[in-house]
Amino acid sequence: MPEAASRVTSIRVARKGGTEEVLRAVPAEVPVALTHDGSSYAVMLASPVDLEDYGIGFSFTEGVVKSAADIRDLEIVEHDDGLEVRMWLTPDPSRQLVARRRRILGPTGCGLCGVESLEGAAPDLPVVGAGITVSPSEIHAALDALGPLQVIGRETRAVHAAAFWRRGEGLVAVREDVGRHNALDKVVGSILRSGGNGADGMVVLTSRVSVELVQKTARLGASILLAVSAPTSLALRTAEAAGITVVAVARDDAFEIFTHPHRIAVDGNEKNRSESFGHVA
Template sequence: MIAPVVRVPRLAVKAGEVRPGERAIPEETAVAIVHNGSTYAVMMATPADLEDFGYGFSLTEGVVGSLSDVESIETLEFDEGVEIRLWLNEERAGQMVARRRQIAGPTGCGLCGVESLELATKPAKLVPEGRSFTAAQIGEAIAALPPAQRLNHETRAVHAAAFWQPGDGLVAVREDVGRHNALDKLVGHLARTGRDAAAGIVLLTSRVSIEMVQKTAMLGAPVLVAVSAPTALAVRTAEASGITLAAIARDDGFEVFTHPHRIAFGGAQTELMAHVG
């Protein structure tokens, strides 16, 4: 398979000096997601964990309702890129033909190919209540993420999506040049391993936009924590879907934007709950 990281020659210019050397950079490859012989999407992605990507993308796009809808999957490499071929059962294949749309997605694009404003801003799925977490646990989860970002350590150029669970710690990390792709890979992995998304926290290294909330809701994860800020539409979507959204998470704390009842802050809990509905 195509290597997810390559080393290229470069000149480093610093303090008036020019030095030759090499730099590790992430690969970016055209990845076509094909259902029953028809291309549903072509995304620019990092060529790693591609079966997870195929499953996760199909789940978050609503092409399949569960992995039982997929009869087989294979990944094929070509000169132009990679195809992830999924074969769906007869019932799901018929539903897919009725709603098929083709997407050409550049890096970081999450809504390419959407045919109407209504589809772009569709309500997110309601999430289950799930469990609660302490502020200390959220701090522990976000602190565990940077050391686990293997590709980012090499390249300093990829996003990560991860899942943290009390007692197990960081159970999965997926990385990609596209933040949406990283989350889709995580969704696919959690579905394949049967992990209960309501029992842990989804972590993101990127900003939180509407489609990141929508994908998290499709996963059924009630708690989403990100290192960057959310958009206003993402906050409204998280509120409507029942997701506890925390962001701007750093070593010294984080900010909660929606549904704070799942986080135990300590003594001032009642007043804080009234401040953020």
Template sequence: MKSPVRRVPRMLWRADGAAAGERAIPEEVAVALTYDGSTQAVMMATPADLEDFAVGFSLSEGIVADAPEIERLEIVEQEIGVELRMWLAASRGQALAQRRRYMAGPTGCGLCGIDSLAEAMRRVPPVDQATRFSAREIRGALAALAPLQLLNGETHSMHAAAFALPGKGVVALREDVGRHNALDKLCGALARDGIDGASGMVILTSRVSVEMVQKTAMIGAPLIVAVSAPTALAVRTAEAAGITLAAIARGDSFEVFTHPHRIAEEVAAHVV
């Protein structure tokens, strides 16, 4: 498998002239997700944590309800890309055949190629968790991200999606050139490690679009924290799904757009 980071030669120009050197940049490959022999999606992604990507994409897109419904997974590297070949439990395979569609998009595009407006605007399961978080826990989780972003530390051009638990901090983090892919990888990592998505918060280093809210709802997390701003549709979707959406989280501040009752300055005891 290709390394997720590649070093390439480059010329650096400054006011006093040019100098030769190298730059670490992220690798990007075409990744085809196939189910029972048919391609469902082709995404441009970073070739790392592809098992997590396969499982997380399957869960967040509603192709399976639980990871064990993927009965077999093979990663097949080809000259032009990578195939994630999955075989589903019979009932899931039949359901997928009925809703078959093809998605093909550029880096991190979760909507390109969708041929149904209803699919793009699909309803998400409501999140009704009583878990509360302190502002201090949110700030602490944000502060912990940078040292954990190893690929971004090399390239300065990768998105991350992380998961933090009250009282424990960040317990999982995945990176990718695509923000949707990073969140799918996180979803897969949580499922494969048996971590209950409803027990903590999702942290994003990107803006929050509607697809990011939809994927978080499929994880079951009651809180999204993002370093950039949300779209108006993302706010409406989070409100309807019962998800607390905090964004523009920079330094020691963040803004809460929906369901602010889950966040307090201090939380004496966590109620799940």
């Protein structure tokens, strides 16, 4: 199995002049094929760690399975040109996947990650439940705890991290990957493998908030998505519709609430503010 990071030599050129040879850690990025019942579903570029979590989480957020129990067997297979997460499904999801493949045979794709139409890029999502309410101090505590747990990130400064936080337990799952979507899928897989769900906690990301990350959060059932970087407009419209509270641009000194602010207990806003700031342009 490839290592998560390797050492390479580079030449550092200073602005003021002068050069020096530097030994630097860089993250591994390998092709990972995700297969179900012997058929390839997708090939992704990912970090070669926590691939069991990745296979389960990706299958769940893609709608291939409804729970970890729908995957009856999983193995990681090494190939000369990459890795394979080989999964075998229980009968019901297996039949549904066959029917799904038959539906997408023939039409010309739009090129958006394998979906067969533009409508497929914005699938119907579940609306999350009431969820939890958190305080600013809990948000900052979750962010403070994440940094020291980013092992590959500290070494390379070149990967994303995703995590899941629960009150009284803190960060119960932290996963890293060269792809921000992959990192979240790994967290989803970890939560499912432990028998949990997203209703009792908060998703934490080091990346920007794109629409796919909101979609994955909605499928997990988490009501709060906390991120270090900014959201996109489509991500906010999707979060608004799914009932998700987006807290982003989160720094040591402040953070911004973009949707459904009633879950963040700032100056009693869970009682005094409306459930949304309104239309997201």
